[in-house]
Amino acid sequence: xxxxxxxxxxxxxxxxxxxxxxxxxxxxxxxxxxxxxxxxxxxxxxxxxxxxxxxxxxxxxxxxxxxxxxxxxxxxxxxxxxxxxxxxxxxxxxxxxxxxxxxxxxxxxxxxxxxxxxxxxxxxxxxxxxxxxxxxxxxxxxxxxxxxxxxxxxxxxxxxxxxxxxxxxxxxxxxxxxxxxxxxxxxxxxxxxxxxxxxxxxxxxxxxxxxxxxxxxxxxxxxxxxxxxxxxxxxxxxxxxxxxxxxxxxxxxxxxxxxxxxxxxxxxxxxxxxxxxxxxxxxxxxxxxxxxxxxxxxxxxxxxxxxxxxxxxxxxxxxxxxxxxxxxxxxxxxxxxxxxxxxxxxxxxxxxxxxxxxxxxxxxxxxxxxxxxxxxxxxxxxxxxxxxxxxxxxxxxxxxxxxxxxxxxxxxxxxxxxxxxxxxxxxxxxxxxxxxxxxxxxxxxxxxxxxxxxxxxxxxxxxxxxxxxxxxxxxxxxxxxxxxxxxxxxxxxxxxxxxxxxxxxxxxxxxxxxxxxxxxxxxxxxxxxxxxxxxxxxxxxxxxxxxxxxxxxxxxxxxxxxxxxxxxxxxxxxxxxxxxxxxxxxxxxxxxxxxxxxxxxxxxxxxxxxxxx
Amino acid sequence: xxxxxxxxxxxxxxxxxxxxxxxxxxxxxxxxxxxxxxxxxxxxxxxxxxxxxxxxxxxxxxxxxxxxxxxxxxxxxxxxxxxxxx
Numbered sequence: 001x002x003x004x005x006x007x008x009x010x011x012x013x014x015x016x017x018x019x020x021x022x023x024x025x026x027x028x029x030x031x032x033x034x035x036x037x038x039x040x041x042x043x044x045x046x047x048x049x050x051x052x053x054x055x056x057x058x059x060x061x062x063x064x065x066x067x068x069x070x071x072x073x074x075x076x077x078x079x080x081x082x083x084x085x086x087x088x089x090x091x092x093x094x095x096x097x098x099x100x101x102x103x104x105x106x107x108x109x110x111x112x113x114x115x116x117x118x119x120x121x122x123x124x125x126x127x128x129x130x131x132x133x134x135x136x137x138x139x140x141x142x143x144x145x146x147x148x149x150x151x152x153x154x155x156x157x158x159x160x161x162x163x164x165x166x167x168x169x170x171x172x173x174x175x176x177x178x179x180x181x182x183x184x185x186x187x188x189x190x191x192x193x194x195x196x197x198x199x200x201x202x203x204x205x206x207x208x209x210x211x212x213x214x215x216x217x218x219x220x221x222x223x224x225x226x227x228x229x230x231x232x233x234x235x236x237x238x239x240x241x242x243x244x245x246x247x248x249x250x251x252x253x254x255x256x257x258x259x260x261x262x263x264x265x266x267x268x269x270x271x272x273x274x275x276x277x278x279x280x281x282x283x284x285x286x287x288x289x290x291x292x293x294x295x296x297x298x299x300x301x302x303x304x305x306x307x308x309x310x311x312x313x314x315x316x317x318x319x320x321x322x323x324x325x326x327x328x329x330x331x332x333x334x335x336x337x338x339x340x341x342x343x344x345x346x347x348x349x350x351x352x353x354x355x356x357x358x359x360x361x362x363x364x365x366x367x368x369x370x371x372x373x374x375x376x377x378x379x380x381x382x383x384x385x386x387x388x389x390x391x392x393x394x395x396x397x398x399x400x401x402x403x404x405x406x407x408x409x410x411x412x413x414x415x416x417x418x419x420x421x422x423x424x425x426x427x428x429x430x431x432x433x434x435x436x437x438x439x440x441x442x443x444x445x446x447x448x449x450x451x452x453x454x455x456x457x458x459x460x461x462x463x464x465x466x467x468x469x470x471x472x473x474x475x476x477x478x479x480x481x482x483x484x485x486x487x488x489x490x491x492x493x494x495x496x497x498x499x500x501x502x503x504x505x506x507x508x509x510x511x512x513x514x515x516x517x518x519x520x521x522x523x524x525x526x527x528x529x530x531x532x533x534x535x536x537x538x539x540x541x542x543x544x545x546x547x548x549x550x551x552x553x554x555x556x557x558x559x560x561x562x563x564x565x566x567x568x569x570x571x572x573x574x575x576x577x578x579x580x581x582x583x584x585x586x587x588x589x590x591x592x593x594x595x596x597x598x599x600x601x602x603x604x605x606x607x608x609x610x611x612x613x
Numbered sequence: 614x615x616x617x618x619x620x621x622x623x624x625x626x627x628x629x630x631x632x633x634x635x636x637x638x639x640x641x642x643x644x645x646x647x648x649x650x651x652x653x654x655x656x657x658x659x660x661x662x663x664x665x666x667x668x669x670x671x672x673x674x675x676x677x678x679x680x681x682x683x684x685x686x687x688x689x690x691x692x693x694x695x696x697x698x699x
Contacts, residue, residue, distance in 0.1 A: 110649075113667040114667075116668075116672065117667060117671060124678060124679045125635065127679060128630075128635065132686075250660040250665075290653070290661060292664070293649070298647070298649075301646055302643070305642070329683075332683045332687075333683055335679065336679040336683050339676050340676045343672040343673065346672055592620065593693075594694075595690070
C-alpha cells in the first residue's frame with residue numbers, strides 16, 4: 001500500500017494556465033462576434049460557441065488524468081482555496097440555478113430570494129459546522145467519514161445508499177438542463193443530447209476522478225461566469241450607463257411597475273407552499289416583481305429558506321470536496337470563497353430577471369398584438385414564450401403571455417436585441433455550469449458506490465484495483481442517469497429542491513451529532529439517518545412525488561421535521577445504546593485538532609509501515 | 614479537570630465562535646424577513662430596503678461573516694498550536 005507522504009503543494013502555474021484559458025475563451029467570443037458582423041449564420045455561431053469550449057474541457061480532463069489513488073479521490077489534497085471555492089459554487093448553483101433560479105425570480109420576484117439567500121447561508125453553516133472536521137478526517141467520501149467515526153461498515157454502506165437520492169436527483173436535473181439547452185442550438189435530438197452529456201461527464205471523471213473534475217470544473221466556472229456577466233453588463237450599460245448591474249437595476253423598478261400595471265399585473269395573495277414554485281411549462285407571470293410575500297407567505301418563505309439552508313450545508317456533493325485542499329484552514333477558506341461566488345451570482349440574478357421582465361412587459365404594453373417585436377418570434381421559435389390574444393382586444397396582457405421558466409436567462413440578450421453571439425454565449429455558460437455540477441454529482445455517487453459499497457467486498461483490491469472499480473461505477477452511474485432521463489421526465493427545479501430537502505432530513509442531523517457530540521454512537525447515527533429517510537419517504541408517498549406536475553412542496557416541511565426528529569432520535573439512540581468505544585472517543589478528540597495530517601492519511605501511513613515490516 | 618486544558622479551551626472558543634456567527638446570521642435574516650414589509654417603505658440606493666437586504670445586503674453580510682469567522686478561527690487554532698509547542 002502506498003503511503004501519501006509527499007507534501008501537498010499547489011501547482012504554482014495554475015493562475016497562468018487559467019489566465020490563458022480565459023483569454024482564449026474571450027478571444028473566441030470576440031472572433032465569433034466579428035464573424036457575426038461579417039454574415040456568418042447563427043447555426044454556425046452557436047455550434048462554434050458551444051463545441052469549442054467542450055473540446056477544451058475534454059483536453060483539460062485528458063491533461064489531468066491520473067492513476068494515483070489520492071489524486072483520483074482527493075485531487076492530491078492540493079487544490080488552492082479559491083479554485084475549490086469556484087468548483088463548490090459551480091456544483092451548488094449548476095445549470096438548475098443558472099436557468100431555473102433566474103426563471104423563478106422572473107415569476108416570483110421578491111419571494112424567490114429565499115433560494116439564493118439559503119445557498120449562501122448553507123455554505124456559511126457548512127463551513128462552520130462540518131467542512132473543517134471532514135477535512136481533518138480526510139476520508140475520500142462522506143459515508144467513509146461516518147464509517148471511520150463510528151467504526152461501522154453497515155453505517156457506511158447505509159450512508160452510501162442514502163446519499164444516492166439527493167445526488168441522483170441533482171445529477172438527473174443537471175444532465176437534463178444541459179441537454180435541453182443543447183437541443184435548442186445544436187442539430188441533435190434530446191435523447192442524443194442526454195447521451196452526449198452523460199458520456200462527456202463520465203469521460204471527465206473516469207480519466208482523472210476528482211483531479212480532472214476539479215480542473216475541468218474550474219474552466220467551466222470561468223466560462224459560466226464570463227457568459228453570465230457579459231450579456232448582463234452590456235444590457236445594464238444600455239439602460240443605466242453603468243457597468244454594474246447589481247448596483248443599478250433598482251433604477252428599473254419605477255418603469256417596471258408602470259409596465260406591470262399597464263399589462264394587468266396586480267398584487268396577489270400567497271398560495272400553498274406546495275404549488276408556489278413555478279413549473280417548467282410556459283405560464284403567465286401574474287405577481288408584481290417587488291411585492292413581498294405575494295406567492296409565498298412569510299412563514300413559507302422562512303420554511304423554504306431553512307430547508308434549503310440545511311440541505312446546502314449537508315449536501316453530499318459539496319461535502320465530498322472537503323478533502324481536496326492542503327489543510328483544515330485552507331478548506332475553511334475555500335468554503336468562504338464558495339459563499340462569495342454563490343452570493344455574487346445570487347446578487348446578480350435578480351438584476352437579470354428585472355431587465356427581462358422590464359423588456360417583456362414594456363414591449364407588450366406598447367405594441368399591439370399584431371405587431372410584436374421580432375424577438376418575440378425568436379423566443380417563440382425556441383418555445384420559450386407563447387402569446388395569444390385570448391380576449392381579442394388587440395393587445396397582449398400579462399395573463400396572455402406564457403413564459404417558460406428555464407428560458408429567462410436566454411431571453412435577456414434576445415429581448416435586449418443584442419447580437420446573436422450573446423445568446424449563444426449565455427447558452428454556453430449555462431451548459432458549462434451544468435456540466436461542472438453534473439460531474440460533481442456523478443463522482444459523488446460513483447466514488448461512494450465504489451469505495452463504500454463495493455470495496456468492502458474486496459478490501460485488499462485483490463480482484464480489481466481500486467480505481468478500476470471506480471471507473472466501472474462511474475460508467476454505470478452515467479449510463480443509468482442517461483437511461484432514466486430517456487424514459488422519465490423530471491422538473492429540474494423540483495428535483496433540486498427535493499434533493500436539498502433529502503440532504504437536510506438525513507445528513508444534517510447525523511453530521512451535527514457525529515461531529516459535535518462526543519457521546520454520539522453508531523446507533524444514534526443510524527437512527528438519525530433512518531428517521532430522516534422515513535420523514536422524506538412519508539412526504540413522497542403521501543404528499544407527492546418528485547416528478548413533473550405531481551410534486552408537492554410538503555417535502556420541504558417533511559425535511560425540517562425529519563431533521564428535528566432525526567436529531568432527537570440520534571440523541572435518544574446514543575444515550576440508551578452502548579457507550580462509544582475508546583477508539584471512537586479518540587477519533588472524536590482528533591477531529592477537533594486542526595493541525596497535523598488528515599486522520600485517514602495517518603492511518604494509511606501506519607498501515608503501510610506495518611505492511612513493510 | 615481535563616488533562617488537556619489547551620484543547621478544552623480551543624474547543625469552547627470554537628463552539629462560541631460557531632454559535633455567535635450562527636446567531637448573528639440567522640437573527641439578521643429572520644429580522645429582515647419579519648420586517649420586510651415595513652422596510653420596503655424605505656428606499657435605499659433606489660431599492661426598497663426590505664428587498665435590498667434579502668437580495669444583496671444580507672448576502673454581502675454573510676460573505677463578510679464567513680471570511681471574518683475563518684480569520685478568527687485561524688487565530689484560535691494558532692493559539693492552540695503555540696500552546697502545545699511550549
